[in-house]
Amino acid sequence: MTVTQISQRKKYLAQDNVYLPHIVVVEKIIEETPSVRTLHFHFKDDTLNREFTFDPGQFAELSVFGVGEATFCISNSPTRQGHLECGINRVGLVTNALHRLGTGAEIGFRGPYGNSFPLDDMRGKDLVFVGGGIGLAPLRSLIWNVIDNRDKYGAIAIIYGARSAADLCFKYDLDSWKNDKTVNTAVTIDRNESGWQGKVGFVPAVLGEMAPSARNAMAVVCGPPVMIRNTFPVLEKLGFAPEQIVTTLEKKMKCGIGKCGRCNIGNLYVCRDGPVFTYAQIKNFISDEY
Amino acid sequence: MNSKKINKKDLKKLLDTWRRDFNLIVPVLENEVITMDVWDGKDTAFIDWYRNTVVPPKANFLPPGEKMISFEKKKDGIVLEIPRNGQRQIIFGVRPCDARSIAIIDDVFTETYEDTYYLSRRNNTIVIGLSCNSPYDSCFCTSLNINPVESAHVDLLFTDIGDDLLIEEITERGKGLLNMPDTIKKATKADTEKGQALKDSLAAKVTKQVNVKDMEHRLQACFNDREFWEKAAAKCIGCGICTFLCPTCFCFDINDEMLKKQGARYRSWDSCSFKAYTRMPMENPREERWRRVRQKVCHKYQFLPANLGVTACTGCGRCIRLCPVNWDITQVLAGVPQKEAARSAK
Numbered sequence: 001m002t003v004t005q006i007s008q009r010k011k012y013l014a015q016d017n018v019y020l021p022h023i024v025v026v027e028k029i030i031e032e033t034p035s036v037r038t039l040h041f042h043f044k045d046d047t048l049n050r051e052f053t054f055d056p057g058q059f060a061e062l063s064v065f066g067v068g069e070a071t072f073c074i075s076n077s078p079t080r081q082g083h084l085e086c087g088i089n090r091v092g093l094v095t096n097a098l099h100r101l102g103t104g105a106e107i108g109f110r111g112p113y114g115n116s117f118p119l120d121d122m123r124g125k126d127l128v129f130v131g132g133g134i135g136l137a138p139l140r141s142l143i144w145n146v147i148d149n150r151d152k153y154g155a156i157a158i159i160y161g162a163r164s165a166a167d168l169c170f171k172y173d174l175d176s177w178k179n180d181k182t183v184n185t186a187v188t189i190d191r192n193e194s195g196w197q198g199k200v201g202f203v204p205a206v207l208g209e210m211a212p213s214a215r216n217a218m219a220v221v222c223g224p225p226v227m228i229r230n231t232f233p234v235l236e237k238l239g240f241a242p243e244q245i246v247t248t249l250e251k252k253m254k255c256g257i258g259k260c261g262r263c264n265i266g267n268l269y270v271c272r273d274g275p276v277f278t279y280a281q282i283k284n285f286i287s288d289e290y
Numbered sequence: 291m292n293s294k295k296i297n298k299k300d301l302k303k304l305l306d307t308w309r310r311d312f313n314l315i316v317p318v319l320e321n322e323v324i325t326m327d328v329w330d331g332k333d334t335a336f337i338d339w340y341r342n343t344v345v346p347p348k349a350n351f352l353p354p355g356e357k358m359i360s361f362e363k364k365k366d367g368i369v370l371e372i373p374r375n376g377q378r379q380i381i382f383g384v385r386p387c388d389a390r391s392i393a394i395i396d397d398v399f400t401e402t403y404e405d406t407y408y409l410s411r412r413n414n415t416i417v418i419g420l421s422c423n424s425p426y427d428s429c430f431c432t433s434l435n436i437n438p439v440e441s442a443h444v445d446l447l448f449t450d451i452g453d454d455l456l457i458e459e460i461t462e463r464g465k466g467l468l469n470m471p472d473t474i475k476k477a478t479k480a481d482t483e484k485g486q487a488l489k490d491s492l493a494a495k496v497t498k499q500v501n502v503k504d505m506e507h508r509l510q511a512c513f514n515d516r517e518f519w520e521k522a523a524a525k526c527i528g529c530g531i532c533t534f535l536c537p538t539c540f541c542f543d544i545n546d547e548m549l550k551k552q553g554a555r556y557r558s559w560d561s562c563s564f565k566a567y568t569r570m571p572m573e574n575p576r577e578e579r580w581r582r583v584r585q586k587v588c589h590k591y592q593f594l595p596a597n598l599g600v601t602a603c604t605g606c607g608r609c610i611r612l613c614p615v616n617w618d619i620t621q622v623l624a625g626v627p628q629k630e631a632a633r634s635a636k
Binding site: 015016017018019020021023044063064065066067068069091092106108224225250251252254255257258259260261262263264265266267272286287288289290 | 358359361363367368370372398399401402403404405406407510513514540541542543544545546547548553555560562567568569570571572573575576581585588589592593594596597
């Protein structure tokens with residue numbers, strides 16, 4: 001996303017103050033796994049409910065007032081708006097607080113921030129989505145976007161995995177994609193369990209087995225860092241050039257707008273210059289600190 | 291350039307006038323620490339004892355801690371309120387190195403998204419420079435192309451030329467402050483010549499030098515030389531004082547507090563010297579100290595130059611003279627190989 005496009009986003013600033021959150025109201029909570037829940041929420045200010053838009057891959061700062069702010073990607077698709085969704089993995093102070101909330105709770109929302117998945121580059125191509133754990137959250141925003149414009153894209157393959165069946169997020173999405181004949185979906189867990197009907201093994205290995213063609217294709221990868229790092233070589237082996245591989249990175253953030261300093265990799269800020277990067281860009285990162 | 295002058299004895303009169311319309315900030319010695327703080331109106335003795343502040347002027351725009359938002363849980367929901375800043379102020383006595391630092395931070399807080407809190411203070415502030423008559427041993431401003439008598443980034447520049455202070459009018463805003471014909475006189479040719487001569491003689495007093503030519507690319511070439519960075523970080527104790535007191539360090543943290551139904555969101559200075567700065571629940575990209583020292587040096591001399599075209603260092607020397615273990619950034623910089631000699635990346 002260019003700076004011009006960013007300035008268009010400024011119309012969503014509260015009182016022209018980039019740090020002032022909008023109040024959003026939690027309308028629905030889906031417990032995805034024992035440690036992940038999805039919050040559905042809408043703006044208290046109805047004008048924003050009508051006007052607010054974002055692109056898949058963008059993120060927001062959610063705040064529990066009195067506890068703090070944390071960064072989450074917006075996980076629903078702009079093609080299915082009406083409300084916003086964020087998947088919350090319970091790991092720290094703010095995420096624990098978000099896990100204690102009930103419907104009707106008021107929280108803070110700033111965004112959308114960051115760049116987005118390169119939908120224009122993906123048009124007309126075969127798409128391979130590779131996700132692990134909570135990493136499906138940003139991917140599902142993109143996947144639904146693509147499915148809702150199905151004729152603009154080629155074949156779609158989705159490879160998703162989690163540690164165990166209980167750790168699979170967005171099972172309702174996985175079910176819809178499995179039932180969608182235009183989408184090839186494979187779901188895997190690390191170790192076999194009784195009653196499990198899907199694949200067994202780590203995501204990169206299953207990707208290697210499925211061996212999607214790299215011809216006129218793009219791969220989008222999102223998951224824990226170890227999965228991302230191990231998926232790149234598999235894709236390269238399948239013939240994907242670094243420019244054909246896209247991922248989204250996660251760093252500790254506070255401001256979300258490239259000022260507070262901490263999320264940089266070399267001179268790039270994940271919040272302002274990312275979070276979406278191609279593997280070609282990552283290969284050129286000066287630092288291995290991603 | 292138009293130059294004026296004021297007798298040192300009359301400085302109090304001038305400051306008294308300014309104080310009527312502005313919050314007047316001057317060098318203040320409190321608990322053995324020199325900061326820029328509100329003038330008590332007593333005297334202007336600081337003009338003789340003051341060399342430079344310990345706490346840089348960034349603190350006047352980006353305070354060590356500030357309230358960003360107050361919130362209150364009411365019956366019909368959460369109510370947010372923003373504190374009002376932006377009292378009109380004059381900062382008097384900013385050294386040329388620190389004047390440059392303000393310009394650097396201005397860029398950071400205006401690019402892409404404007405930082406309301408910083409700018410509400412900055413836009414209401416008149417910066418009055420004071421040439422640097424007695425640089426410290428740890429100063430190396432001239433290596434960064436800053437002269438101790440430098441009029442860049444200030445509204446007026448005062449220079450101590452003996453009994454008088456020479457005043458250079460830089461901006462219209464600054465000029466408007468000098469409407470006191472009984473105390474402010476036109477400078478004579480001899481006065482301006484004295485000022486000119488100081489440019490050379492004071493620059494010669496800055497003896498510490500470091501060659502920063504092509505530093506952005508030199509650092510880029512040795513970025514992955516772990517051995518180099520481990521050596522550079524060897525004696526650092528990670529206390530963060532060099533970053534807190536650096537005039538160009540701007541990194542901050544945001545935290546909330548809540549007491550029953552009322553609370554606030556605060557911003558406070560943070561530092562890349564600390565592990566917690568980048569620590570995430572599952573991992574930390576800068577767990578080792580050498581990575582954090584590398585971040586500090588490269589942010590100043592490589593990343594900010596790449597992003598905004600400016601080096602985020604003014605050679606003010608605070609990180610050297612205030613370091614508890616005598617870590618010296620100029621020694622690290624001097625050790626960065628010339629590009630062609632850079633050791634191969636690991």
